[in-house]
Amino acid sequence: MKQGRWKALFWISLSQLFALSIWFSASVILPELKVIWGLSNSTEAFVSSSVPLGFIVGALVSSYFGIADRFNPRKIFVVSALSGAFFNLLILFSGSAFIGISLRLLTGFTLAGIYPIAVKILAQWFPKNRGLAIGILIAALTLGSALPHFIIVFLETVSWKFIIMISSCLAIFAATIMHYFVTDAPTTAKKTIFSFMLLRKVVKNKPVMLANYGYFGHMWELYAMWTWLPAFLTASFLVNSPEISPWYSALAAFIAIGVAGAIGSVVGGFVADKIGRAQLTMIALVGSSLCALLIGFTFGKMVWLTLLVAFIWGIFVIADSAQFSAAVSEFAEVEYVGTALTFQMCIGFAITIITIQALPFLQAIVGWEWVFAFLSIGPIVGIFSMEKLRKIEKIEG
Structure with missing residues (x-):
């Protein structure tokens, strides 16, 4: 059990690291999007703030209907990561600020099925003494959120579209890890x-x-x-x-x-x-x-x-x-x-x-x-x- 939970922590954290790359994927290419979408100084900030707004709506919907309790949390994570990757990828075909910001709003909505769900899965594996475990999971969230900045270091001369493509691929990879490498905990969290x-x-x-x-x-x-x-x-x-x-x-x-x-x-x-x-x-x-x-x-x-x-x-x-x-x-x-x-x-x-x-x-x-x-x-x-x-x-x- 003890060895199994640390193995689960590794895979859960890794999947979260990759999935969270879509959070700031558009924020790091704002200079390019500002030109393409014709963003003003006021609408520029909406590209970033639309994600937490979508997250809020997603969290409320998920909690109100008890989605995390009614369905297997691993499957929720997989569906959310794949959906987030899809909405993130659609930015490549967006030519206006309204459509682009709407896609970021939808991306934030899917992230409500990733971050809180990962915490729930981890809580099932660590019913007690979870301070360090949650700290490691938050570390993965932080690294994942900052990952687009790291990608730019190696892809400085590559089109901004490649940043979007890579972050979407990482989210798909996260769904794959959660589906094939993370197993259900032997104990379930209280509803x-x-x-x-x-x-x-x-x-x-x-x-x-x-x-x-x-x-x-x-x-x-x-x-x-x-x-x-x-x-x-x-x-x-x-x-x-x-x-x-x-x-x-x-x-x-x-x-x-x-x-x-x-x-x-x-x-x-x-x-x-x-x-x-x-x-x-x-x-x-x-x-x-x-x-x-x-x-x-x-x-x-x-x-x-x-x-x-x-x-x-x-x-x-x-x-x-x-x-x-x-x-x-x-x-x-x-x-x-x-x-x-x-x-x-x-x-x-x-x-x-x-x-x-x-x-x-x-x-x-x-x-x-x-x-x-x-x-x-x-x-x-x-x-x-x-x-x-x-x-x-x-x-x-």
């Missing part, structure tokens, strides 16, 4: 439902809402950072070294988001099991808020300094991600765990749309030097919530 009627109980549960507030602050920062840090790095490197190659910025983005994020996720999961979830999240929130405030001061300065701060930020910004959901699952009653987790995820991703859309407008006003300071607001608010939750954990633990 958790979503119900609007139960939302009142979620809102009245103080520890659950404190964990939610921490998560909301975390999400205020996370996806906006992942979306716009590559543009910041490119602009910063060009100021310092106008002759620098574009592939360098792509590699830097992959290192800061993917590699650093993977390290942060694994270490965060390990440390959370040792010192407590609330304590770990506070450390991560403090670190990420400081980096959001400081990275602007490195703009146009030495390349290594900018990359160093970005790398540290990449570690802290994701280290706490899994622990918010874990905290909710521990403090919520069994009857409404599903509702609580769905509520947390949907509000969290809705917040990402706000910050993803807002950053380009703020950047035009305050410049790259100050724009990321706006993201520090979220983790700072989250710190106070998690400090209150830490005291509750101490009393109950």
